[in-house]
Amino acid sequence: MHMDNYKNPRDNFFKEIENINHPDETLVPTHCSYCAMQCGMNLRVNTKTNKIIGVEPRYDWPVTLGKMCPKGVTAYQQTNHPDRLLKPLIRDDASLKGTKKGFREASWEEAYDLIVKKFKQLQADYGKDSLSVYGGVSMTNEKCYLNGKFARVALQTKYLDYNGRFCMASAASGINRSLGIDRGSTVPWTDIPETDCLFLAGSNTADCHPTMMFRVWAVQERGGYLIVVDPRETPVARRADVHLDLRPGTDLALANGILHILIKNGHTDDDFVKKHTNGFEETKELVKQFTPEYTSQITGVAPEKIIKAAELYGKAPNAILLFARGIEQQVKGVDNVSAYINLALVTGNIGRPKAGVGTITGQGNGQGGREHGQKADALPGYRKITDPEHVKEVAKVWGIEPEEMPGEGVSAFELFGLMEKKVIRSMYLLCSNPVVSAPDSNYVRKVLKQLDFMVVSDFFLSESAEYGDVVLPTTTWSEDEGTTTNVEGRVIKINRAQMPLGESKPDWLIQVELAERLGRGKYFSHLKTSEDVFNELRLASKGGKADYYGVTWEKIKKQDGVFWPCTKEEDPGTPHMFLDKKFYFPDGKAKILALPYVPAAEEPDEEFPLHLTTGRVVYHYLSGNQTRRIQFLKDMCPEPFVEVHPETAKKYDIEHEERVRLFTRRGEVIYKVKLTEAIRKDTLFVPYHWDFEQAANILTNPALDPISKMPEFKACAAQIEKLEMKKVQ
Amino acid sequence: MKKRLYLELENCIGCRSCLAACTQCGGHEERNRNYVYDVNPLVDRQTMPLMCLHCVNPACARSCPAQAIQIHETGAVLSALVEKCIGCQNCTIACPYGIPKFDTEQNLMYKCDLCIDRSKDGIPPMCASVCPTNTLQWLTDEEIEQKQNKFNLDNGKWVTSMPYLEGETNVKVNLPGILQGISKLY
Numbered sequence: 001m002h003m004d005n006y007k008n009p010r011d012n013f014f015k016e017i018e019n020i021n022h023p024d025e026t027l028v029p030t031h032c033s034y035c036a037m038q039c040g041m042n043l044r045v046n047t048k049t050n051k052i053i054g055v056e057p058r059y060d061w062p063v064t065l066g067k068m069c070p071k072g073v074t075a076y077q078q079t080n081h082p083d084r085l086l087k088p089l090i091r092d093d094a095s096l097k098g099t100k101k102g103f104r105e106a107s108w109e110e111a112y113d114l115i116v117k118k119f120k121q122l123q124a125d126y127g128k129d130s131l132s133v134y135g136g137v138s139m140t141n142e143k144c145y146l147n148g149k150f151a152r153v154a155l156q157t158k159y160l161d162y163n164g165r166f167c168m169a170s171a172a173s174g175i176n177r178s179l180g181i182d183r184g185s186t187v188p189w190t191d192i193p194e195t196d197c198l199f200l201a202g203s204n205t206a207d208c209h210p211t212m213m214f215r216v217w218a219v220q221e222r223g224g225y226l227i228v229v230d231p232r233e234t235p236v237a238r239r240a241d242v243h244l245d246l247r248p249g250t251d252l253a254l255a256n257g258i259l260h261i262l263i264k265n266g267h268t269d270d271d272f273v274k275k276h277t278n279g280f281e282e283t284k285e286l287v288k289q290f291t292p293e294y295t296s297q298i299t300g301v302a303p304e305k306i307i308k309a310a311e312l313y314g315k316a317p318n319a320i321l322l323f324a325r326g327i328e329q330q331v332k333g334v335d336n337v338s339a340y341i342n343l344a345l346v347t348g349n350i351g352r353p354k355a356g357v358g359t360i361t362g363q364g365n366g367q368g369g370r371e372h373g374q375k376a377d378a379l380p381g382y383r384k385i386t387d388p389e390h391v392k393e394v395a396k397v398w399g400i401e402p403e404e405m406p407g408e409g410v411s412a413f414e415l416f417g418l419m420e421k422k423v424i425r426s427m428y429l430l431c432s433n434p435v436v437s438a439p440d441s442n443y444v445r446k447v448l449k450q451l452d453f454m455v456v457s458d459f460f461l462s463e464s465a466e467y468g469d470v471v472l473p474t475t476t477w478s479e480d481e482g483t484t485t486n487v488e489g490r491v492i493k494i495n496r497a498q499m500p501l502g503e504s505k506p507d508w509l510i511q512v513e514l515a516e517r518l519g520r521g522k523y524f525s526h527l528k529t530s531e532d533v534f535n536e537l538r539l540a541s542k543g544g545k546a547d548y549y550g551v552t553w554e555k556i557k558k559q560d561g562v563f564w565p566c567t568k569e570e571d572p573g574t575p576h577m578f579l580d581k582k583f584y585f586p587d588g589k590a591k592i593l594a595l596p597y598v599p600a601a602e603e604p605d606e607e608f609p610l611h612l613t614t615g616r617v618v619y620h621y622l623s624g625n626q627t628r629r630i631q632f633l634k635d636m637c638p639e640p641f642v643e644v645h646p647e648t649a650k651k652y653d654i655e656h657e658e659r660v661r662l663f664t665r666r667g668e669v670i671y672k673v674k675l676t677e678a679i680r681k682d683t684l685f686v687p688y689h690w691d692f693e694q695a696a697n698i699l700t701n702p703a704l705d706p707i708s709k710m711p712e713f714k715a716c717a718a719q720i721e722k723l724e725m726k727k728v729q
Numbered sequence: 730m731k732k733r734l735y736l737e738l739e740n741c742i743g744c745r746s747c748l749a750a751c752t753q754c755g756g757h758e759e760r761n762r763n764y765v766y767d768v769n770p771l772v773d774r775q776t777m778p779l780m781c782l783h784c785v786n787p788a789c790a791r792s793c794p795a796q797a798i799q800i801h802e803t804g805a806v807l808s809a810l811v812e813k814c815i816g817c818q819n820c821t822i823a824c825p826y827g828i829p830k831f832d833t834e835q836n837l838m839y840k841c842d843l844c845i846d847r848s849k850d851g852i853p854p855m856c857a858s859v860c861p862t863n864t865l866q867w868l869t870d871e872e873i874e875q876k877q878n879k880f881n882l883d884n885g886k887w888v889t890s891m892p893y894l895e896g897e898t899n900v901k902v903n904l905p906g907i908l909q910g911i912s913k914l915y
């Protein structure tokens with residue numbers, strides 16, 4: 001391989017197109033701040049004011065070719081938004097927590113002093129682990145990495161976790177369990193249009209990852225097949241060759257049912273199964289029971305459709321199977337992931353170009369942010385904090401003794417439980433908004449209010465920041481540089497287009513400065529730039545599964561990103577995983593897993609007869625803290641709604657656009673009704689991007705997957721009611 | 730090489746990125762100039778963009794008493810010249826699709842100019858640059874002909890509306906139904 005000329009693969013969609021460059025403007029190539037598509041974009045910067053003023057397509061970015069969804073097009077409007085926090089805020093009156101009131105502007109010195117004083121006091125009174133850190137994966141790799149080190153080395157607490165628990169945790173655990181390594185997708189996205197059958201399980205691709213769509217449609221234009229699993233006929237399901245419109249929470253039965261047909265109708269690749277997998281016989285035994293009729297009873301999907309999907313997938317010369325939050329945000333999310341990977345393993349659709357599996361990562365850096373030690377049980381390079389060897393390796397890079405490494409903590413939602421019990425007395429929250437994004441938000445708010453001390457770092461005053469005693473103004477993505485790892489597992493570069501607004505600072509710098517004031521400067525002071533942090537990350541990940549050692553900022557620029565693993569400087573990276581058919585287990589064999597079906601934690605009953613599922617709209621991102629402030633996005637979708645099938649609506653005597661009461665065992669919300677035939681009659685859907693009275697997570701069930709600790713956002717039991725009950729005539 | 734805007738309506742997902750991007754074109758004063766509609770509201774999620782088709786003999790321009798609507802040499806039908814437009818809205822009424830929008834405050838019409846700054850040099854307009862689904866594409870006549878051949882149904886009808894909708898247009902449109910003409914790989 002001649003490294004000098006190496007470029008990552010491009011597909012036929014790539015065209016050379018020039019950009020418009022207006023006088024008095026420079027273009028700064030970077031990527032979108034939002035989802036893991038990480039669409040390439042050029043930020044337009046006025047050379048007189050040095051301010052970001054707009055966006056220009058980045059045609060030469062091989063993954064997205066200039067394409068952007070409306071969030072991406074308007075992302076630049078965050079940077080100089082009037083709501084930006086420009087100075088640290090302190091609130092002295094704790095009784096005002098949970099409101100926007102009582103904050104006063106302060107200097108960084110005063111804010112730092114207060115934080116250090118409070119942290120030290122709490123740790124003296126209640127022990128090191130009385131502090132917790134709650135991170136997020138919309139941050140660069142540099143920040144995600146440093147956040148883990150900050151919690152373990154500067155604060156010396158074991159209580160660290162991140163919002164990936166509500167996003168990628170099930171995918172990560174399931175992929176690791178089946179394949180031994182969690183490189184989100186085994187193939188680059190440029191392979192998608194060339195595959196013969198694209199299977200999308202639990203992905204509303206059109207709304208959540210729009211810029212994938214031209215490649216999805218291309219499969220069908222070539223004569224290939226599209227299979228979509230979703231309780232709703234989403235814009236991508238609308239055009240599917242087979243739409244498996246299952247009951248929410250029954251994916252495991254569906255995957256087992258498809259496996260049943262694949263085996264029964266002889267679509268297995270026996271040679272592949274024998275040479276490269278374990279567990280086929282037990283699994284074959286288990287899925288015997290999942291006949292199309294039995295599967296249909298559980299899932300509500302017609303037996304013919306299950307057979308057709310299995311036949312199309314089974315007969316495909318090459319098939320790519322991708323899944324997303326729909327199957328992952330369940331109490332059996334990890335099992336769902338492994339059950340779908342089973343389909344690829346028995347048919348040998350993995351480990352070659354145009355055939356593979358992958359999770360369609362949600363958050364911008366959902367992939368990189370879960371690899372480098374921001375998780376309760378993880379250390380950089382996808383190492384385990386419970387493995388003494390791994391601890392030794394990382395401790396050496398950090399310059400601490402292995403004994404000083406705190407142990408394993410608990411998952412994001414479990415942190416709130418420990419706060420309620422006063423085991424945890426303080427939280428340092430960054431890049432996340434759990435008041436909106438965590439399940440059972442009434443409970444989360446109650447717990448946050450009780451904390452002795454809370455520090456929040458954000459660039460807007462989020463609903464969660466309203467619970468802070470100190471709020472630190474951080475930079476937006478466009479005012480700092482660093483790397484993210486996109487949906488494909490490609491490490492890419494975010495570039496700075498504007499100097500930080502007001503007194504805002506990037507989170508990595510805040511943590512270095514805080515560490516110094518906490519007396520831990522010797523472990524942090526050498527980190528003067530974001531690239532210094534990246535270079536330390538490279539070392540800390542070296543030898544781990546997610547090995548970034550060979551990735552450099554320069555190489556990212558030269559070859560349009562670098563796919564990890566990339567172990568050496570002369571290694572161009574790994575666009576395709578498992579080409580040697582070696583999976584990351586001691587015997588090199590992937591695991592086909594026998595997974596018995598279990599229902600959702602809460603199934604409909606007489607009192608709550610409907611399924612409720614939650615998800616996204618194309619105009620908003622996660623908790624909406626960013627997108628709800630952007631005028632265009634607000635105009636397009638100003639408020640949430642509940643989707644109801646017209647027949648169901650008739651039963652409840654409710655009409656389109658009428659406001660109804662939607663309630664579950666956790667709480668109730670009033671929503672506007674949106675009638676559509678494109679949803680199951682027994683299912684309701686609510687998008688989750690809104691706050692307080694409109695938060696879908698007032699309703700959702702906090703039951704957790706036992707392995708990934710992912711809450712069951714995608715299925716619970718609900719009831720609707722007319723606001724003013726008409727008298728029965 | 731001359732390129733045209735080409736619409737493949739079957740692909741649209743209703744993301745309205747084309748509208749967001751329209752505001753980003755230098756000459757557009759941050760106002761979007763086209764439309765996206767739900768085709769069967771309350772039934773399914775089919776959507777479609779409604780764009781100015783840049784008619785060869787544009788009714789909007791013909792109807793304008795002040796001759797404010799000029800036709801660029803590329804065929805793009807430009808937005809009304811501010812110094813000429815008298816705000817009568819004849820153009821909106823004359824256009825078979827009601828495309829020209831009206832700014833009541835300034836008493837001026839504004840419409841799609843195919844991002845003339847860009848398209849005059851062969852650079853795709855903003856909408857076709859960002860459209861995530863390739864509903865909006867920027868293609869050469871050759872590429873459009875290939876599409877025509879590919880989506881030719883064997884029933885004597887094009888799936889495409891070509892050559893004309895109401896009259897000859899510079900923008901080419903492919904109505905929903907492209908998948909009917911495709912033979913499957915296996």
Ligand code: SF4
Pocket residue numbers: 032033034035036037038039067068069070071072073208209210211
């Ligand atoms: S939100 Fe995602 S799909 Fe939309 S522009 Fe940003 S990265 Fe691309």
Ligand code: SF4
Pocket residue numbers: 740741742743744745746747748765777778859860861862863864865
């Ligand atoms: S950008 Fe493309 S897919 Fe989105 S609404 Fe416009 S035409 Fe449709």
Ligand code: SF4
Pocket residue numbers: 780781782783784787788789790806823824825826827828829840
């Ligand atoms: S589509 Fe309407 S606005 Fe566009 S050129 Fe034709 S008549 Fe004029």
